[in-house]
Amino acid sequence: MFDFFKPKKNYENLSATAFNQLLNEMPNAVLIDVRTPQEFRQGAIENAINIDLMSNDFSQKIAKLPKDKAYFVYCRSGNRSGSACKHLGNNGFEQVYNLSGGIMSWSF
Template sequence: MADLSQKDWTKQLEEDNNSVVLDVRTQEEVDLGIIPNALHIDIYKGQGFIEEVEKLDKNKNYFIYCKAGGRSAQACAVMNQLGFEQTFNLVGGFSEWQGNIALNE
């Protein structure tokens, strides 16, 4: 797991053609906006989160965020334990995000 500032997270994401953006916030938070093309899996689902993550490709690089950076750091740690080698946590999370935002339809 790597904690990255928004600048580094965005730069690395733009240069990575094997990446997945993962939003681990609640549905209520996602309804307020989401980073475009992000996959949403709520970390508060507990075992459900693990089951959904297990279906993902472990060979991809995961750029993970939540509201402030705490839950996404947890998600990175869980995913690392499950065999995902490349996880990147967005420090400051969505609340400090300066990039584009999509409204969840």
């Protein structure tokens, strides 16, 4: 009823299947794992870069990324990556995709 009070979501949540398909269709896309370095070392999606959402320099690292690329973001369960996607969208990134369910939903 009062949708105008809801903030506009500036990223898209995708299932693992849709995330994988769209990622493969965009060869210049950037895949970002926002988990801790320790979690990243335990296993990550191929070609992902690690930018820890909880690090002190997360915002500075994100600010250095080109805004004309598509960004696919994931974490363990989809919560941290959702926060990271919101941050990206709020800072002018237009093509931002969150892996719903995180790497726990990944089977590719």
